[in-house]
Amino acid sequence: MIVREIESPTRSRSCYARLANYVANAQGKEHRLGQVRITNCVASDLRDAITEVLATQHTNTRAKGDKTYHLLVSFRANEQPDAETLHAIEERICAGLGYAEHQRISAAHKDTDNLHMHIVVNKIHPVRHTMQEPYYPRKTLAKLAARLELEYSLEIDNHEPRKLGAESRAADMERHSGIESLVGWIKRECLTEIKAASSWKELHQVLQGNGLELRVRANGFVFEAKDGTMVKASTVARELSKAKLEAKFGAFEAASEQQGQIVEKQRYKKAPIPSRVDTTELYAKYKTEQQSLTAACSHALKQIKQRKARLIEEAKRSGRLRRAAIKLIGSGRLEKKLLYAQASKTLKDRVQTIAEQSQQERQALYEKHSRRTWADWLKKEAMQGNAEALAALRANKAAKGLVGNTIQGKGQGRLSQAPIVDNITKKGTIIFRAGKSAIRDDGQKFQVSLGADQETLQKALKLAMERFGSRITVNGKSEFKEQIVHAAVDSQLPIRFADSLLEQKRQKLLNQKQVEQLRGRSKRRIKKNKTFQQ
Numbered sequence: 001m002i003v004r005e006i007e008s009p010t011r012s013r014s015c016y017a018r019l020a021n022y023v024a025n026a027q028g029k030e031h032r033l034g035q036v037r038i039t040n041c042v043a044s045d046l047r048d049a050i051t052e053v054l055a056t057q058h059t060n061t062r063a064k065g066d067k068t069y070h071l072l073v074s075f076r077a078n079e080q081p082d083a084e085t086l087h088a089i090e091e092r093i094c095a096g097l098g099y100a101e102h103q104r105i106s107a108a109h110k111d112t113d114n115l116h117m118h119i120v121v122n123k124i125h126p127v128r129h130t131m132q133e134p135y136y137p138r139k140t141l142a143k144l145a146a147r148l149e150l151e152y153s154l155e156i157d158n159h160e161p162r163k164l165g166a167e168s169r170a171a172d173m174e175r176h177s178g179i180e181s182l183v184g185w186i187k188r189e190c191l192t193e194i195k196a197a198s199s200w201k202e203l204h205q206v207l208q209g210n211g212l213e214l215r216v217r218a219n220g221f222v223f224e225a226k227d228g229t230m231v232k233a234s235t236v237a238r239e240l241s242k243a244k245l246e247a248k249f250g251a252f253e254a255a256s257e258q259q260g261q262i263v264e265k266q267r268y269k270k271a272p273i274p275s276r277v278d279t280t281e282l283y284a285k286y287k288t289e290q291q292s293l294t295a296a297c298s299h300a301l302k303q304i305k306q307r308k309a310r311l312i313e314e315a316k317r318s319g320r321l322r323r324a325a326i327k328l329i330g331s332g333r334l335e336k337k338l339l340y341a342q343a344s345k346t347l348k349d350r351v352q353t354i355a356e357q358s359q360q361e362r363q364a365l366y367e368k369h370s371r372r373t374w375a376d377w378l379k380k381e382a383m384q385g386n387a388e389a390l391a392a393l394r395a396n397k398a399a400k401g402l403v404g405n406t407i408q409g410k411g412q413g414r415l416s417q418a419p420i421v422d423n424i425t426k427k428g429t430i431i432f433r434a435g436k437s438a439i440r441d442d443g444q445k446f447q448v449s450l451g452a453d454q455e456t457l458q459k460a461l462k463l464a465m466e467r468f469g470s471r472i473t474v475n476g477k478s479e480f481k482e483q484i485v486h487a488a489v490d491s492q493l494p495i496r497f498a499d500s501l502l503e504q505k506r507q508k509l510l511n512q513k514q515v516e517q518l519r520g521r522s523k524r525r526i527k528k529n530k531t532f533q534q
Contacts, residue, residue, distance in 0.1 A: 034108030078404030211267025393428030405476030409468025
């Protein structure tokens, strides 16, 4: 379990209403949103609770910092805690940070590869109206997470961050966008060579051979690629900081002109993270589409601006005609003054309405023509049925496949009827709708949550039989295996389990069911004969 604070992406203070609405929004996905909890608020409705929190925040006019605290609690891919466990974990974490009495809204999200919970806390105390700032929250959260893992039998995670600052942000951006960062590229391609250099001359030669240049910037060193991308040398590795390099090689020496003639063997390019499949054509299509989106958006914005100017001009022309008509009226001065004021107000309201409509059109245009990251574009293409995009997502080296309660087989087949897709994650996991629960598919196996009902289990077995054939392998907890056996017997699917013990249970239950059916038929036949004789 990982618990961490999510800082606002901008330097401005985060908006509690916008953040809470995002957390509690299903985004049109049936299985995205888990239980939404409102704590320490009088209101029980989400909208009223947000209004109550905002009113509490406005009572403190002295605080200059961010009044909203955003926490993310993420679990391992095979962990599915129930609602009571999530609530208990939330209570413990908030109490540990000093927010036990503070207003908060939380929700679990299930539309990614890992179940995670967002907690949006109001830092302003609802009674004292003072702002609570946690003391060293990173260490506190690490200790709390370690204790909760032991108490609730969760898998142990490393709570001491191995990457700090810019290095951690670069890794997060790689995972989010799917594009290789300069930090990641240097580490994967030439960090060993750079560390092996024994002098300034040799270091410059290694860097130039890899399309890099070492520059002095402010009080340190930066690596600069040919496309202008820069990264601090100490971000790549601590032993590459200016102080440590000068302690190793002596005072800094710039690269000579002769060294500039070294032939490059490779250079950094903004491209997808190395994958198990070739994504060259897909990435070229992605870049072309993004460029066309920008051009289309600029053209549409120009049309909206022209339409707004035309409507305002028409409103002004109408206002001038109305004022001219008022001028010709032979009424008194006071009456004309009132008519002029009414005409002015009408024109002002009309201009404001035009501006609001124009703003709505621009917002809708931005949403329609928004630029996507490489990973988000692959998700969109996969949702539209692009098999190559789905394969590219699944070929990512970070995609390790589903674990836990899974069903799989060795055969090769196709689904006779494609289920309704609720979402596709950035690792290429397809989430199918199945009754009140969901089934996850990574291309090699199906995953079903432990709390799934019989309808979902039977649907998963049917999908597995159509994909892999009649011989099925079941992995996971013993309770799950027991439920799968019963689901197989109830559905009467022509399948066999690879596990001999499970197959024996299935045969035994199947025989018992057949005997019960025969007894039932015999009883009905005897009852029918007695009725006939009477």
